[in-house]
Amino acid sequence: MKVAVIGAGWAGLAAAVRLAEMGVEVVLFEAGRVAGGRARSLEANGFAMLDNGQHLLIDGYAAVFELLRRIDVDADAVFARTPMRWLMADGWQFQAACLPKPLNVLVGLLRGKNASLSEKWRLLCDLLALSWWQRLGSGDKSVADFLAQRRVSAKWRDEFWQPLVWGSLNTPLESASLRILANVLADGLGCDFCLAKGDLGALLVNPALRKLADLGGRFVAQTRVEQLTQINHKYLIKNEKFDNVIVAVAPYHVAGVLPEWGRADFQAAEKDWYYHAITTVYLKYSQEIQLPAMMTGLVYGTAQWLIDRNYLNGNNEIAAVISLSEQYGSLKADEWAAKIHADVLRVSPNLEKPIAFQVITEKRATTAIAINRVPFNQNYLNKKGIFLAGDYLSERYPATLEAAVQSGFQAALMCYAKNSAT
Ligand SMILES: Cc1cc2nc3c(=O)[nH]c(=O)nc-3n(C[C@H](O)[C@H](O)[C@H](O)COP(=O)(O)OP(=O)(O)OC[C@H]3O[C@@H](n4cnc5c(N)ncnc54)[C@H](O)[C@@H]3O)c2cc1C
Numbered sequence: 001m002k003v004a005v006i007g008a009g010w011a012g013l014a015a016a017v018r019l020a021e022m023g024v025e026v027v028l029f030e031a032g033r034v035a036g037g038r039a040r041s042l043e044a045n046g047f048a049m050l051d052n053g054q055h056l057l058i059d060g061y062a063a064v065f066e067l068l069r070r071i072d073v074d075a076d077a078v079f080a081r082t083p084m085r086w087l088m089a090d091g092w093q094f095q096a097a098c099l100p101k102p103l104n105v106l107v108g109l110l111r112g113k114n115a116s117l118s119e120k121w122r123l124l125c126d127l128l129a130l131s132w133w134q135r136l137g138s139g140d141k142s143v144a145d146f147l148a149q150r151r152v153s154a155k156w157r158d159e160f161w162q163p164l165v166w167g168s169l170n171t172p173l174e175s176a177s178l179r180i181l182a183n184v185l186a187d188g189l190g191c192d193f194c195l196a197k198g199d200l201g202a203l204l205v206n207p208a209l210r211k212l213a214d215l216g217g218r219f220v221a222q223t224r225v226e227q228l229t230q231i232n233h234k235y236l237i238k239n240e241k242f243d244n245v246i247v248a249v250a251p252y253h254v255a256g257v258l259p260e261w262g263r264a265d266f267q268a269a270e271k272d273w274y275y276h277a278i279t280t281v282y283l284k285y286s287q288e289i290q291l292p293a294m295m296t297g298l299v300y301g302t303a304q305w306l307i308d309r310n311y312l313n314g315n316n317e318i319a320a321v322i323s324l325s326e327q328y329g330s331l332k333a334d335e336w337a338a339k340i341h342a343d344v345l346r347v348s349p350n351l352e353k354p355i356a357f358q359v360i361t362e363k364r365a366t367t368a369i370a371i372n373r374v375p376f377n378q379n380y381l382n383k384k385g386i387f388l389a390g391d392y393l394s395e396r397y398p399a400t401l402e403a404a405v406q407s408g409f410q411a412a413l414m415c416y417a418k419n420s421a422t
Contacts, residue, residue, distance in 0.1 A: 001419045004029060004235065004242040006225045006257055009037020010401050011389040012248030013208040014067050014408025015415075019246075020215035021070065022416050027240065028217060031224035034201065035209055038250070038362060039401060041201030046284055046356025047317065049199035053280045053362060054307050054319035056167075056295070058084075058191040061402040063409060068204065071211040078203040079194040080312050082294055084108075089292065089347045091159035091299040101190040123160065126150050127185065134182035140372045143181055144173040159299050166304055166323040169369040169398045170276045177371045183396050195294065197312045228259045228386070235385070243419065246411045248389040252364060262381050269376045273392070275364035279325035281340040283354040285316040291347055301343040302328070318344055325361060333359040366399035367392045382418065387411040 001024050005016045008030035016028040034040050041049045057064060059081065068075050083104070084096040094112030096104040109120055129150060143165050147157055157173070165176045168184050196203050209219050225237055234241040247257050252275070255267050281303065291308040298304065303320035310316060320340040322328070331339070337357035344351060375395050378388050389411035394403035 001025065001244070001416075002027075002240075002242050003244045003246060003415060004225075004237050004240075005246045005248055005389075006237075007031075007037065007248035007250075007253075007390075008035035008205075008209075008219065008221075009248060009250070009390070009404060010039055010064075010067075011391065011404040011408040011411075012037070012246070013205065013212075014063070014405040015246045015248055015387075015389050015412040016212050016217055016219075016408075017067070017070055017208055017215070018409050018412035019416065020212055020217040022412070024416065026212065026217040027237075027242070028212065028219045029223050029225050029237065030219070030221045033222055034205075035219065035221070036201050036205040037404075038365065039200050040205070041199035042360075044282065044358040047282060047358060048313065048315065049201060050282055050358060050360075051196075051200050051280075052360055053278055053365065054282075054321055055196065055200060055401065056305075056307075057194040057196075057401060058188050059194055060188050060191040061194075061400075061405075063405040064402050066409075067208070067405050071204075071207045073204060073207050075194075078197060080197055080294065081192045081194050083192055084190055085193065085293055085295065086112075086160070086297065087293045087295070088114075088159055088163070088297040088299050090301075091297075092156075096190050105190040119156070122152075123156060126152060126156075127189075130178070130182050130185065134179070134186060140177055140179040142174055142371050143176040143178050146178050147173065163297055163299070163304050167321075170278060170323045170366045171369045171398075172324060175368060175370045177369050177373060179371075180369050180373075180396070180398055184398065193295065195307065195312055225257055228257060230259065233385075244385040244387065244415050246387045246389055246408075246415060248408060248411070250364070251367060251390060251392040254388065254390075258381070258386070262384070262386065265380065266376065269374070273373070274368045274370075276324050276366060276368055277326045277361055277363045278365035279322040279328075279336065279359065279361040281320040281322070281336050282358040282360075283318045283320070283337060283340060283344065284356040285318075285351055286355050287316065287351055289316045289318060289348060289351065291318070291344075296347055298343055298346070301346065302339040303343050306340075306344060306347065320344075326363070333357065369398045382414060385415075385418070387415045 097107035294311040305321045307319040336359045389407040391399040391404040397403040
């Protein structure tokens with residue numbers, strides 16, 4: 001069996017490695033110069049390699065950690081790990097206690113700072129109500145509706161729910177799916193935070209490509225696959241014939257790759273999806289930075305989270321994450337840098353101006369995780385030997401690295417099973 005995997009983001013990498021492990025001949029095509037997709041690494045003036053966005057993982061990302069094991073990467077060596085810590089410099093703060101889940105969260109919340117005991121109790125009740133609502137499987141509604149029904153105060157909306165939803169779903173409260181948020185909390189609350197000590201390319205993407213090569217697979221960069229055509233039940237790509245194809249490109253590129261007969265259905269589904277931006281601002285300082293934690297949140301800042309990269313690579317760098325960054329219009333890079341430096345000064349007032357900055361805006365960073373979002377049904381494509389992979393396919397999770405890797409594994413297994421059965 002010979003399979004083409006189109007797109008070397010994390011979904012495509014996971015699919016290619018998994019297929020190659022099962023003895024399948026795999027060719028991984030990538031339009032860009034490097035693999036990694038939206039989580040690729042890039043060179044930037046004045047910095048060591050940077051990622052396209054500062055990525056946060058949790059140790060509950062089971063598929064990602066499985067991929068790391070499969071590509072011989074020691075997760076303990078590549079990640080800086082801390083117990084879940086919610087540290088808003090200008091608001092509510094808590095840290096999961098060193099206890100088994102969910103006790104770690106319960107005790108951590110009760111010990112939290114900048115809130116009265118009755119406020120903490122209210123928050124616990126709201127979290128429990130959400131958990132019950134999820135167990136009852138009662139359809140879906142927006143997070144904003146849930147907060148209104150629970151009469152959650154503006155303080156708790158701003159200091160907890162909004163940063164949580166923006167950070168995990170990159171979707172406004174008014175349209176964000178409560179069902180997906182409940183899944184995120186059920187699986188993720190109390191997990192450790194993991195941040196890569198170096199760039200994701202060197203730590204994770206390159207080892208995946210090495211593993212693929214060791215297993216006999218091929219990686220072909222700078223090769224954009226055009227609309228698929230079939231000859232004698234084989235797909236023809238760049239003069240090579242393939243039995244099956246895994247399409248692991250972002251949702252807005254899928255229709256351009258699918259054959260004519262598969263295009264219309266996908267386009268019909270995709271017209272209801274929309275995207276939100278994430279901007280990452282990297283600042284480099286000449287002085288030593290000392291933020292209160294590896295990740296410090298701001299309730300009333302431009303950035304929602306400031307990551308002190310000193311904890312990661314020993315450099316005096318900050319990565320600021322701005323979810324839903326389209327709300328700021330089109331700022332120039334130096335305007336972003338000035339705004340984020342002002343944020344940093346609120347936490348670390350003695351810092352001089354940064355000596356270098358890099359601003360990266362990904363306009364279609366993730367699909368909106370909207371209420372009642374219907375995942376695409378790919379049965380018809382599967383029958384014809386095409387399998388989709390990508391972060392937008394998960395019914396359970398928002399568009400994340402975990403969703404991408406899960407979908408890649410699943411596509412590989414479905415593709416393999418189809419061929420074993422025929
Ligand atoms: C700024 C930012 C911050 C983020 N932060 C987090 C985070 O903290 N935690 C988290 O879990 N997730 C985060 N995400 C989401 C995460 O990066 C994505 O969910 C994940 O990278 C998507 O992987 P993918 O393989 O599904 O798609 P992609 O990464 O989009 O990969 C698709 C690949 O296909 C290639 N391609 C497209 N068309 C073709 C073609 N015709 N032929 C060949 N190749 C093609 C593209 O070049 C690309 O490399 C963030 C995303 C962004 C943008």
